[in-house]
Amino acid sequence: MLALQGDVREHLRLLRECGAEALPVRLPEELEGLDGLVIPGGESTTMDRLMRAFGLLPALELALGRGLACLTTCAGTILAAREIRDGLPDQLHLGLLDIAVRRNAFGRQLQSGEVDLEIPELGPEPVPVALIRAPSIDEVGPEVEVLARYQGLPAAVRQGRHLGLTFHPEITGDPRLHRLFLSRL
Amino acid sequence: MSQNGHIETGTARVKRGLAEMLKGGVIMDVVTAEHAEIAQEAGAVAVMALERVPADIRAQGGVARMSDPKLIKSIMAAVSIPVMAKCRIGHFAEAQILEALGIDYIDESEVLTPADEEHHVDKWQFKVPFVCGARDLGEALRRISEGAAMIRTKGEAGTGDVVEAVRHMRAVSKGIRRLQSLRQDELPSAAKELGASLELVRETAELGRLPVVNFSAGGLATPADAALMMQLGCDGNFVGSGIFKSGDPLRRAKAIVAATTYYDKPEILAEVSEDLGEPMVGIGVSSLQRQELLASRGI
Numbered sequence: 457m458l459a460l461q462g463d464v465r466e467h468l469r470l471l472r473e474c475g476a477e478a479l480p481v482r483l484p485e486e487l488e489g490l491d492g493l494v495i496p497g498g499e500s501t502t503m504d505r506l507m508r509a510f511g512l513l514p515a516l517e518l519a520l521g522r523g524l525a526c527l528t529t530c531a532g533t534i535l536a537a538r539e540i541r542d543g544l545p546d547q548l549h550l551g552l553l554d555i556a557v558r559r560n561a562f563g564r565q566l567q568s569g570e571v572d573l574e575i576p577e578l579g580p581e582p583v584p585v586a587l588i589r590a591p592s593i594d595e596v597g598p599e600v601e602v603l604a605r606y607q608g609l610p611a612a613v614r615q616g617r618h619l620g621l622t623f624h625p626e627i628t629g630d631p632r633l634h635r636l637f638l639s640r641l
Numbered sequence: 642m643s644q645n646g647h648i649e650t651g652t653a654r655v656k657r658g659l660a661e662m663l664k665g666g667v668i669m670d671v672v673t674a675e676h677a678e679i680a681q682e683a684g685a686v687a688v689m690a691l692e693r694v695p696a697d698i699r700a701q702g703g704v705a706r707m708s709d710p711k712l713i714k715s716i717m718a719a720v721s722i723p724v725m726a727k728c729r730i731g732h733f734a735e736a737q738i739l740e741a742l743g744i745d746y747i748d749e750s751e752v753l754t755p756a757d758e759e760h761h762v763d764k765w766q767f768k769v770p771f772v773c774g775a776r777d778l779g780e781a782l783r784r785i786s787e788g789a790a791m792i793r794t795k796g797e798a799g800t801g802d803v804v805e806a807v808r809h810m811r812a813v814s815k816g817i818r819r820l821q822s823l824r825q826d827e828l829p830s831a832a833k834e835l836g837a838s839l840e841l842v843r844e845t846a847e848l849g850r851l852p853v854v855n856f857s858a859g860g861l862a863t864p865a866d867a868a869l870m871m872q873l874g875c876d877g878n879f880v881g882s883g884i885f886k887s888g889d890p891l892r893r894a895k896a897i898v899a900a901t902t903y904y905d906k907p908e909i910l911a912e913v914s915e916d917l918g919e920p921m922v923g924i925g926v927s928s929l930q931r932q933e934l935l936a937s938r939g940i
Contacts, residue, residue, distance in 0.1 A: 460902050461666045461686065461901075462661075462662055462664060462665065463662055464665065466661060483906075498662050498666070498686065499663070499666060499685075501681060501721070501722060502666055502686050502898065504684075505682075505683070505684035505895070505898065506899065506902055509899065530662070543721065544681070559721055560721060564743050565655075565746065565770065566650065566740070566743055568650060568655045569649050570649045570654060570655060571648045586654060588655055589659070589745070624658065627655075
């Protein structure tokens with residue numbers, strides 16, 4: 457669990473509810489020996505600055521090379537993207553998901569809300585989620601599978617063992633997406 | 642593919658949810674678009690748009706009000722991180738104006754001159770979330786029952802003296818620990834004492850923390866101050882005058898961001914505290930007259 461900043465507590469609670477052994481990661485050496493990494497919601501620009509300043513970036517790239525799988529929500533998905541639109545000019549994009557994202561695509565906090573998303577892979581019961589100053593996924597590459605859409609745009613995507621979400625299941629507390637991620641580790 | 646339901650905006654969950662996203666971060670007071678860009682560059686999770694930082698409000702005196710919408714809009718246009726702005730305690734018309742501007746969070750703040758000595762804004766009537774100051778658990782729970790989606794300790798803004806922020810954070814934590822030590826049948830009397838609803842008191846006792854995010858504020862000026870407040874159990878920090886009243890704002894802002902994340906790593910704190918230039922000058926809280934204390938407004 458990347459724990460530089462953001463809604464770390466909510467993710468840790470869900471991961472532990474699902475039976476996973478989950479630890480906070482703030483230092484490069486804490487990435488060693490992990491099967492998966494959750495990159496939470498928060499501010500992507502803040503996580504960007506901290507990752508660059510404290511040596512996490514090279515360590516994370518090494519771990520990804522070894523096959524570390526990532527579950528990313530909201531700001532985490534922005535960090536994971538190949539291309540960021542409406543971001544800072546030099547904003548960090550790890551490129552582990554072949555997607556182009558647009559920051560704050562649906563507006564500011566007043567446009568944030570709760571919605572029930574249908575995710576066929578998880579069964580007929582829709583997943584209640586929160587969209588908070590959410591990004592959109594404007595483009596997906598050929599290896600990216602779209603699991604759910606919001607307002608016609610991809611909102612949940614999978615590439616290999618990585619799972620990228622523009623919304624927050626951890627705020628509403630539905631564990632199914634976390635379970636899906638953990639089942640493939 | 643999926644058919645989407647209706648989006649429900651302005652719920653308590655999304656109001657509190659944005660504050661959850663700010664956890665572990667620093668919210669910085671800014672008075673110009675240029676300051677806001679520096680704050681964003683340094684890694685702030687949000688900025689508070691103001692006409693004057695608390696140190697100047699204190700120095701210049703007079704009535705402190707909501708900032709000019711033009712200034713707030715210029716700051717909203719300059720950065721992509723959330724923007725907050727302050728309204729006076731009880732001044733629901735200022736809050737309505739801030740909501741109309743599309744601000745991300747309103748701080749109903751004792752730093753501005755109170756508009757109502759008895760009532761706070763009825764924050765449930767708004768879609769925009771509110772953060773409110775508190776000196777102890779009772780104040781925090783009363784603000785939450787009025788609809789605050791986030792709490793911050795009041796501290797003593799514009800002083801650069803962390804002593805009140807410490808006092809208030811300890812008071813909130815002590816209040817919560819006390820609730821946890823009570824029997825179920827003792828909670829109603831505790832609720833009465835705190836001036837808060839039994840439901841909220843039960844929820845707090847069960848969680849062992851406030852049901853909303855709790856930041857520290859009011860007098861933080863150094864990375865060490867930020868680390869101290871995090872170790873005392875807050876979820877993140879507001880820094881007001883401490884950054885842009887110092888010698889090298891960008892460097893200090895970056896250091897305070899790092900100290901908020903690595904609050905329990907003294908080696909990193911030592912590294913980021915080095916060579917930051919002049920801190921804000923500051924005023925010792927003990928040298929202030931009672932009527933000069935902002936924290937006793939709106940309890």
